[in-house]
Amino acid sequence: MENLIENLKKQIIEQLNLAEVKPYDIDASAPLFGEGLGLDSIDALELIVLLEKNYGLKIQEPKDAKNIFQSVKTLAEYISSHKK
Amino acid sequence: MVIYINGTGCISHQNTIDVDTFLGNSQITCQPLLLAQEPDYKDYVPANMLRRMSHIIKMGIVAAKISLQQAELENVDAIITGTGLGCFEDTDKFLKTIIENNEQLLTPTSFIQSTHNTVAGQIALLIKCHNYNFTYTQQGLSFESALIDADMFLNENKNSNVLVGGLDEAIQPYYDLLVKAGHIKKQEDIITEIEKNKTKGFCLGEGASFFVLSNQKNKTTKAQIKGVKTYAAIKGSDDLKNQLAIFLQELNLSINDISLLLPGNSGDVEDDKILNENNKQLFSKTDIVYFKNLCGEFFTASAFALWLASTIVEKQRIPKTLMHNNNKELKNILIINQYRNTEYSFMCVSSC
Numbered sequence: 001m002e003n004l005i006e007n008l009k010k011q012i013i014e015q016l017n018l019a020e021v022k023p024y025d026i027d028a029s030a031p032l033f034g035e036g037l038g039l040d041s042i043d044a045l046e047l048i049v050l051l052e053k054n055y056g057l058k059i060q061e062p063k064d065a066k067n068i069f070q071s072v073k074t075l076a077e078y079i080s081s082h083k084k
Numbered sequence: 085m086v087i088y089i090n091g092t093g094c095i096s097h098q099n100t101i102d103v104d105t106f107l108g109n110s111q112i113t114c115q116p117l118l119l120a121q122e123p124d125y126k127d128y129v130p131a132n133m134l135r136r137m138s139h140i141i142k143m144g145i146v147a148a149k150i151s152l153q154q155a156e157l158e159n160v161d162a163i164i165t166g167t168g169l170g171c172f173e174d175t176d177k178f179l180k181t182i183i184e185n186n187e188q189l190l191t192p193t194s195f196i197q198s199t200h201n202t203v204a205g206q207i208a209l210l211i212k213c214h215n216y217n218f219t220y221t222q223q224g225l226s227f228e229s230a231l232i233d234a235d236m237f238l239n240e241n242k243n244s245n246v247l248v249g250g251l252d253e254a255i256q257p258y259y260d261l262l263v264k265a266g267h268i269k270k271q272e273d274i275i276t277e278i279e280k281n282k283t284k285g286f287c288l289g290e291g292a293s294f295f296v297l298s299n300q301k302n303k304t305t306k307a308q309i310k311g312v313k314t315y316a317a318i319k320g321s322d323d324l325k326n327q328l329a330i331f332l333q334e335l336n337l338s339i340n341d342i343s344l345l346l347p348g349n350s351g352d353v354e355d356d357k358i359l360n361e362n363n364k365q366l367f368s369k370t371d372i373v374y375f376k377n378l379c380g381e382f383f384t385a386s387a388f389a390l391w392l393a394s395t396i397v398e399k400q401r402i403p404k405t406l407m408h409n410n411n412k413e414l415k416n417i418l419i420i421n422q423y424r425n426t427e428y429s430f431m432c433v434s435s436c
Contacts, residue, residue, distance in 0.1 A: 015191075017135040038132065045192040053189045 004076045015050045016043050028072040044069060055079050085235050087309040088436065091155025091296035093147035094391040095120050096379045097289055101150070106395060107403035110378060112276040116268050117259055118289040118380035136193055137206065138173045140253035143292035144203035145210060148247055155296035155304050161244040162216035162237050163204045165251065166226035168383020170200025173255045203251060224423020225314045226250065227387040232312055238299045250387025251292035259288055269351060278351045278377040279360065286350040289380015293387035301436060306398035310432040311335045318428045321361040331430045343414045344396065345372045346389050348421035350381040355425040373406050386421040386429060393417040393433040
């Protein structure tokens with residue numbers, strides 16, 4: 001799980017072009033949206049693409065997205081429990 | 085047409101941000117690709133906004149902000165831009181992703197920012213301008229088209245301020261295609277005196293030049309634009325001469341009234357043929373400053389020329405690196421631009 005979290009941090013930084021942010025700046029449990037990294041709705045779409053492209057996962061129920069994208073940790077948990 | 089230039093901002097291959105030294109350290113670079121000297125964008129745009137901005141958006145926003153600062157304005161009544169290729173980097177990125185991912189998994193940022201009018205939109209978002217917003221994409225006449233629209237807007241809306249800009253970016257895939265097509269000058273053929281070229285091809289440039297225009301003269305006014313005219317096709321040297329005579333007549337000017345000529349020679353021996361004949365026949369007694377050896381050739385290089393002309397008129401000084409021993413009053417500057425010897429334009433900038 002630790003490796004997955006570290007990889008996710010790097011992928012998020014690259015995908016969202018967070019040039020000023022380093023992986024160690026991201027608190028895995030902190031909220032991704034609003035507070036924490038302060039991401040917005042366009043970033044949410046970028047993360048959906050990241051999930052599908054890098055892990056082959058599609059979010060079937062849109063209402064689940066809010067919980068999945070709560071933090072890097074919740075995202076990692078979703079990936080490890082759904083990855084084939 | 086009487087339009088006052090109340091603020092300017094320019095990012096180009098030269099250090100055009102530092103207006104005080106005004107091209108004091110300018111150099112004619114003998115390279116086939118003349119990229120812009122970029123400022124530290126964080127000085128102008130919040131870091132969280134910068135991350136979604138491509139090169140051309142950053143250049144455009146900073147040039148627009150500098151021009152607004154100079155005009156002492158925070159907002160305008162219209163934003164009008166001209167660009168030959170728009171946000172080409174993101175267009176290229178988006179199209180490549182479509183092919184590579186078999187039309188699947190497309191990211192939104194490149195799509196949003198791949199449209200030609202993104203820069204005008206981003207400026208509007210940044211300064212919270214909900215007014216008229218338009219972008220012209222007319223190849224080598226894109227910037228002039230924006231200027232003509234600004235003139236019409238100012239005629240209909242007195243006491244208004246319009247932000248007008250011309251911008252294009254040089255990206256590697258585009259440069260590579262131009263090299264393949266034989267349009268880029270070979271390194272060994274590049275010379276500093278652009279008008280003396282005997283070979284084909286040009287040096288590709290890029291940049292963003294913005295202007296705050298108004299029909300009201302005020303304490304920040306630098307110069308005035310007396311006239312702008314565009315020609316989608318010029319049939320030869322005689323045609324250019326005739327059209328120029330009509331243009332000057334409309335402005336109640338003659339050749340003798342032109343203090344300085346800025347011709348848009350690109351360095352391509354074929355494309356510059358008409359301009360060279362014109363320069364020799366009509367302007368043998370006029371001072372001439374070439375500008376595309378400073379900024380390179382691109383669809384909106386005429387916006388750089390307008391920045392150069394308005395700054396020369398404002399400062400009443402031609403940078404020493406461009407011309408020695410000029411002590412004459414610089415009243416009227418004529419810009420004659422051409423793009424690939426098909427699209428021509430005239431712009432007349434005067435002191436006020």
